Amino acid sequence: MGTPVNRCVVSWREMSFPIKICVVCEEEFELRPDKPGFANRCPKCSAPEEDESASNARMDADALKNVREANAARRQAIKDLLYSHK
Numbered sequence: 910m911g912t913p914v915n916r917c918v919v920s921w922r923e924m925s926f927p928i929k930i931c932v933v934c935e936e937e938f939e940l941r942p943d944k945p946g947f948a949n950r951c952p953k954c955s956a957p958e959e960d961e962s963a964s965n966a967r968m969d970a971d972a973l974k975n976v977r978e979a980n981a982a983r984r985q986a987i988k989d990l991l992y993s994h995k
Contacts, residue, residue, distance in 0.1 A: 926939040931951040938951040946955020968976070 926941050928937050929940045929949065930937055931954055932949045933954040934951060936951055940948060944952055944955075946952060
């Protein structure tokens with residue numbers, strides 16, 4: 910007969926979460942699997958700021974045209990660099 914095998918069952922409730930230090934405010938926090946935001950920032954510092962939403966505001970027609978032209982020129986320059994046979 911074989912010897913009995915000790916089996917250890919560990920659940921998330923019993924395990925402690927790793928303690929991290931926030932790179933912004935330098936406070937300790939538990940890194941939980943359901944934590945929103947970045948893994949190196951505490952939940953308070955990971956929350957989106959109001960200023961970021963203002964920068965994503967709608968652009969007028971001229972600004973949108975300038976962005977499209979810049980993107981087209983960028984794509985063309987990349988194609989020229991990739992496919993030029995010199």
